[in-house]
Amino acid sequence: MQFTTPSEEQRLAVEVFRTFAQREVDPVASKYRHRVMPWAAAHEVQQMVAEFGLPGAAIPKANGGLGLSCATQGLLFEQFIQAGGAALPGVQDGIVVARLLLAAPPAIRERYLPDVIAGRKIGALAAMEPAQSLAQARLEEGYCLVTADEIRVANGINSDFVICPARTAAGPLALVVLDREAHRYEVRLDPAAGRFDAGATEVFSTRARVAPDHLLAHGDEAQGLLAAVRTQQWIHGGLSSVGLMQLELDEAIAHARVHEEFGRPMAAHRLVAARIAEMATRVESARLLCERCLALVDAGKDCETEAGMARWFAAEAAIGLQHQARQLRGVDAPEWVIPRRAFGDRAIETQKLAAAQMLTGISALS
Structure with missing residues (x-):
């Protein structure tokens, strides 16, 4: 390619x-x-x-x-x-x-x-990640009865509708569109999550009778759409990391140019120069992984595995880059406000295990 x-x-x-x-x-x-x-x-x-x-x-x-x-x-x-x-x-x-x-x-x-x-x-997405609990659905007389209790949802508080995967008793997956006005769902902050974190600390509950015209997909079609959703989420999650890294890299370069140590610009010292090169390599490596995924999407190719790799690599690279930048800039470096749904040890580890499952066909998530 x-x-x-x-x-x-x-x-x-x-x-x-x-x-x-x-x-x-x-x-x-x-x-x-x-x-x-x-x-x-x-x-x-x-x-x-x-x-x-x-x-x-x-x-x-x-x-x-x-x-x-x-x-x-x-x-x-x-x-x-x-x-x-x-x-x-x-x-x-x-x-x-x-x-x-x-x-x-x-x-x-x-x-x-x-x-x-x-x-x-504004549309919200409920429980799209591997290992997250799903809502339950029961098909009855042409309707889909959806029950969701404390299901993780991204950006749900200000949403007008939620796209929610639900597991039926027989096993197949259903993707339903729950409208705030029609189905009266409730979204609140998760009290166990600590500080508010946009898109990562919201839980969603409902008991709704969903008409057939709100059933987006069912069975294999729903499974395929869910994989496509995860691919898009993971690519843009990786790009979020890239954007934050580029911002921090630009600040670090500017800092190294204007601040001096021992009578010379910081950028003239070998250790600082090497650190900046390492930071820039992290950014470009993560960006290339994400851009490759976008090119595959444009070409109509499946890239769920590649997207999973791009997301966890970019998140891990961002954490490493932030540590390097804070060492370089010292007290002048503000701490990022990092979205926990894209960063954090648990999120990265889950992403690695999901990528491994797609490669081996065996799940290590349970």
Whole structure:
């Protein structure tokens, strides 16, 4: 597979989006980094970002999107993260939700996709990761009775609907769309999670009678869509790590250029220079893994295994880079506000085990 440098059109799109994100996204992200964003503010941000292409950049024009490649959308998303977007998970989840709705039955696609692309509605994703507890479903007289108790959900508090996988008694998986108005689900912060962390500390509960027109997929089709959702989540989780690393690397380079030790710029000392080279290599290695996955998606190839590798590698690289940056910059280095659903020892270990299962066919998650 060949990699190409960004085209002039891609560079222009990235530059325009970078200017917008730094001016509009960063102030909002800083304000709500440690607390729940109010409903109105969350929807306002979603619509603001939608005007500049996310989450519909890679959705075909015929379906209301911009018709760009997933690779181009990845470039825009990294800029969004560098402008503080890691604290605003609705946009990242919106990208995944939009891709999932694109494959939905026409009635569901027409009901939700235009509003998601325009930022008028926020969709949440429940229990999409391996080893997470699933909701239970029972098919009865053409309806799907869904029961969910304390199921992990990303970005659910301000959501208008939740896409939820549910396990039926017979075993097959069902993917259902639960509408906040129609099904009255409840989302709250997990009291066991400690401090608020956007998109990672919310739990979801419902007992809903779901009509057939809200059943997105069932059986093998649902399993295939769930794999596609995980692939998109993992790729963009990796890009989140890349964006944060690039931001920290830029700060470290600037620090090493202007600060002196023993009468010389820090960058002139071999140990510091070697550390900066190591940090830059971490960033580029993680970025290349993510870009390869996006290229595979654009080519219509399955890349769930590669996406899992990209996500855990990027997260682990980001933790290592942060440690190096804090050593280099000392007290001048602020601690990141890292989304725990993408980082943390448990999340990384689970991701490694999931990747190993896809390679060996044997699960070590239980």
